[in-house]
Structures are given as structure tokens and as C-alpha cells.
Amino acid sequence: MSTLKVFTDIQASAGLLDWLRNEIAPHELLLPAKRAASVLVEQASDPLIAEADIAFGQPDVASVLNAPRLRWLQVSSAGFTRYDTPGFRKAAKARGLVVTNSSHVYDQACAEHVFAFMLAQARQLPRSLKTRCTNSDPAWTMLRESSRLLLGQSVSIYGYGAIAERLVGMLAPFNMEITAVRRQPRGDEGIRIVTPDQAIAALGEADHVINILPDNADSRGFFNETVFRAMKSGSVFYNIGRGTTVDQDALADALQHGPIEAAWLDVTDPEPLPEGHRLLGLPNCHITPHVAGGQRGESRVLVAHFLENFRRHLNDGALLNRVIG
Amino acid sequence: MSTLKVFTDIQASAGLLDWLRNEIAPHELLLPAKRAASVLVEQASDPLIAEADIAFGQPDVASVLNAPRLRWLQVSSAGFTRYDTPGFRKAAKARGLVVTNSSHVYDQACAEHVFAFMLAQARQLPRSLKTRCTNSDPAWTMLRESSRLLLGQSVSIYGYGAIAERLVGMLAPFNMEITAVRRQPRGDEGIRIVTPDQAIAALGEADHVINILPDNADSRGFFNETVFRAMKSGSVFYNIGRGTTVDQDALADALQHGPIEAAWLDVTDPEPLPEGHRLLGLPNCHITPHVAGGQRGESRVLVAHFLENFRRHLNDGALLNRVIG
Incomplete structure (x- = not known):
């Protein structure tokens, strides 16, 4: 096999890049002059990619x-919105380009x-x-009375992928009633699955509504006034x-006037929300700054996941987390 | 059977007491003039108890x-420290008094x-x-890097009773290494059990140390400087x-100078800690005000647990949560 060029x-850290370089040798690592500050942000164009067989x-x-x-x-994130367009998919297919993501890492x-x-x-x-x-x-009695048990409550999950699967496993000891919304039910999920057209009806029964939808043309603004009211x-x-799947004004209304008791968001649109945004002023809206996927040693896990796929690429090509092509 | 008198x-609420009264009828409910503000606080003496066959x-x-x-x-709490003395146990035995607690509720x-x-x-x-x-x-990168996965970490539990059993069930999907310290191992715990004399050695391996010890002569001050250093x-x-099981100065030292990264306490000694207390000033010490057992409808669950035991008392006497006698 000829020497492959891997652009990343x-x-x-320099140490981690050295590890990556050593692990892929004798194949070659190409590094742009300026590197990313985030796994989520689109990078500036770099001429080196024109020489690459593989990009990460x-x-x-x-x-x-x-x-x-x-x-x-x-792609070094779970989301791959910018590549998830009909135009990109068509161009990728025409030239045999495969895209994988790093969802397994997160x-x-x-x-x-x-x-x-x-x-x-x-x-x-x-x-x-x-x-x-x-x-x-x-105040003490009220605080105790306002606490509740997860045991026996009901959950509705929007977007049934790998994260939802792990979550369902974690909820097992709590004997919760779990419903998940999936565009194409496979029948092997082990929980109640409904399709998006049945989703609103299922919503009214859930104590917990969990949004794990990716950002795409179907999901954008899915959680709107009608949904929150249900x-x-x-x-x-x-x-x-992704923050774009929620009409944030409708969410703020539902938090202020009911029916929902609280919201917990790791993603918003934009990120972070601008100072003075309505959601920031609501005591029952709790926001973390897009850190759900974070973990100690995250970069190393990310590189390890790439290396696993690199070995598969050299071997039989059965790549993990294949999303396009 | 003659009519029993139940003092509580x-x-x-009045509604809940009505429910209790109806459920135990034809047996009689005796209510003191002034009732408790907390399930944890010792009540003032009331002459009515002198007429009672049962107290709750x-x-x-x-x-x-x-x-x-x-x-x-x-007893309407899980803790029963004030009755857990050699003098009380001896007097209870002499007159055939049985004590149960409400640990199942919490x-x-x-x-x-x-x-x-x-x-x-x-x-x-x-x-x-x-x-x-x-x-x-x-700050974002640091926050992500400081997060960690519970998956695969190690836990050491001090005080292996019903709470620990439930916790161990909840941790099952996380593939954690769990060790529990128990005075008298039964062999059916399904996890690694060590006795208190082996506890310090086991401590050095644990990412999470969970203290569920009750307050008694053996446990008081158990978590001292030696333990935190290990x-x-x-x-x-x-x-x-219980807060009394911890030397709070030693804990503050361990939080300020290592080895521990953070403490999460639902109990302290006293409760609440006085203003200006060292632990209140530490950013890595997180305290909730003895609300771990709280839940919506708690009083109803508490009464229901008593009624279950009341039926058992009338029937075969095989009471749940029997702690003395």
C-alpha cells in the first residue's frame, strides 16, 4: 500500500499529536499552521488538505x-450539520467520499x-x-416536598441513537416508563418506540422530555409552542x-406560564446566549455551556477513536460511526 | 381483640391524619395538642402517650x-439515635417494647x-x-477536561444497609468497582465487602467514598484525619x-490541602452549620440541608409505611424495619 497522508x-497537545503520528506511521500526518480551539468550530481553509487522503x-x-x-x-464531533446537506451528500457520493463522526467518543x-x-x-x-x-x-419542609423520586416516573426521548441507548440502560434500575421517538423504528429497541407523527400524543404523559435531536431540516424548531403546550x-x-431544535421564546413562555416546571439545557442558539436573553433570567432554566460530551482525557479518547477507524480503514473498511457515504 | 390506642x-395535614384515623379504625388515634414541625426533632412530652399501646x-x-x-x-425517621442506648435497649427488653423505624420510606x-x-x-x-x-x-476546554465519567470508576461505601443496596443497584449500568464496609458481612451482598479493620486499606483505591454510617458510639468521628489522609x-x-461521623476540621483540611477534590454533604454537625464555619467557605464543599430523604408526598408515604406495619402488628407481628426488641 502506498503511503497515505492524514490531515488533521x-x-x-504536541504529545498527543506525536502519539497520533507514531501510531499511523509509516503513513504521514499533515498539520495546518493554525489549529482549532474547539472540536465544534469550523476551521479556516488550509492548503495542506489538498494533499490529504484522509482528514480528521x-x-x-x-x-x-x-x-x-x-x-x-x-469529523471530530458528534454533530456534522455543515456536511449534512443534499449538495454535500451528492458530491460525496459522486467521488466516493465517506464521512464518519466521533459520536462514540461522546x-x-x-x-x-x-x-x-x-x-x-x-x-x-x-x-x-x-x-x-x-x-x-x-423552607425545609417545602424543599423536601418539592423533591421527587425518579423511580417509576415516565420519560419521553426525542432522537433515539447511541446516547439514548446508553441513557435507557442507566434508567433501568429506576423502573421508568420510557418512550422514544424514532423516524425508523427497528423493533429491537426494547422500549416503546413511536414515530414523529405519534410523538405529540405521547408527550402529554411524560414527566421528563429529553431532546437529543441533531440539527437538520426536519428537526429545526421542532420544539415549538404547540409541542410545549402538549x-x-x-x-x-x-x-x-442542538439549540436550533427549540423555539426558545416558546420555551421561555412554557417556563414562565406552564406547563413545564424546569428546563435543563446544554445547548442553546446561539451559544452562549447573549446577555439579557429571556432564558437567562428564568430561575427554573438551568444552562451548561455545551459541555455534555466533555470528559477528562477527551482529546486522547478522540484520537483513539480515530486510530480505531484508521486501522479499520487499512483493513476491511468497516468504519464505526459512518454517517455519509 | 380490645381496642388499641395509637398515639402519634x-x-x-388534617386530611392525612383523618386517613390514618379511618385506616386504623376501630382502633383509636390519640393526637397531642401540639404537633411536630419535623420528622427529625424530639417532641415535647405529652401526657396522652401514657394511655397509648402504640406510638408513631x-x-x-x-x-x-x-x-x-x-x-x-x-420512629418516623430512619435514624433512631436517641433510643439507641444500652439503657433504653435494656428497659425496652425488660418490658417487651419493640421499636421500628421508617428507613424504608427514605x-x-x-x-x-x-x-x-x-x-x-x-x-x-x-x-x-x-x-x-x-x-x-x-475556560470551556478546562471545564470539559475537568468533567469525568462515572463509568468504570471505583466506589467505597461505609454503612451497608438498605440505602446502599439501592445505590448499588443504580450503579450497576456504570460498571463501577464497588467495595462496601460492613461490620458483619453476610456473604450475599453481591459486591466486595470488607470489615471496618480492612476499611482504611480499601480506601486508597476509591474514586468515590460514600458515608452512610448511622450515629452511634462506634461511628462517631470515624472520618478523621487518618481516614481522610488515606x-x-x-x-x-x-x-x-449523620454529621457526627465526620471530624469536620479534618475534612476541611483535606478539601483545602488534598487529597480530596470535593465533598458533598447532606448532613453536618450541627445542622445547619453556624455562619462563618470553615466548610461554608470552601468552594469545593457542597451542602444540602438534610433533605436526602425528602420526596413529594413524603408524609403520605410515611403514614402508609406505618399502616403496613400496623396491619402486621395486628396479624402476625412480623414488623418491617425492626431495630430494637
């Missing part, structure tokens, strides 16, 4: 499509993050961590998918 | 021992609470809920047992 614009990171769309030798792109962390949200809400942590009171104070009184909304 | 000083709540020790007809006391909520603590720490929620930053900010660097300490 990922953010990583967040190269801009035009560079990818103009790179004559490029056969495989591994699945467990994302599932743990949304589960942390669920338990923090159930145990009223934002309030109870700020409350110092005696055991006979009315939710159960006192239910909780979580978003670890 | 629990805090409950937190009656003071002297009243219990002086009540000539009393055969069974159900098991699930307490286990969910400590699990919420574990996930909130792993996902860095106290910090990430306050951070508004862009996806390329160094903990693993970067580990996390949780307490949902």
Missing part, C-alpha cells in the same frame, strides 16, 4: 470537496450529563445547595441535542 | 419508657440523592451552571449518614 486540524477534525466544506485525493473524513459523557440533569432536578439541587435552614423551618403539567424539559 | 406526634413519631425517651401500656414504637430518596451528588460532581454542575462561555474559550488523590467524599 484537531485541537491537541472540522475542515471547512469547500476544502473537503475541493481536495482531490480525499476519500475519508472523520455517547457515555452525554448520557451521564443528561442523567445528572434529571437527578439534580429531582433532588432540587440548585435550590437545596443554596439553602441553609434548620430541620423545622417551613407537555404534562410539572414536567421537565432537557436538551443535549 | 407526626407532622401531617418522635416521642421523648422518658415518656416512652414511662408509658405503662406501650408495646410498640414506630431509602430510595436517599440513594437517589447521593447518586445526584455523584453525577453533579462528575459533570461539574456547580461550576458549569455558572459558566457562560463560547466553544473556543480556554483517601486517593482527587477522590470525592459524600455524606448522607
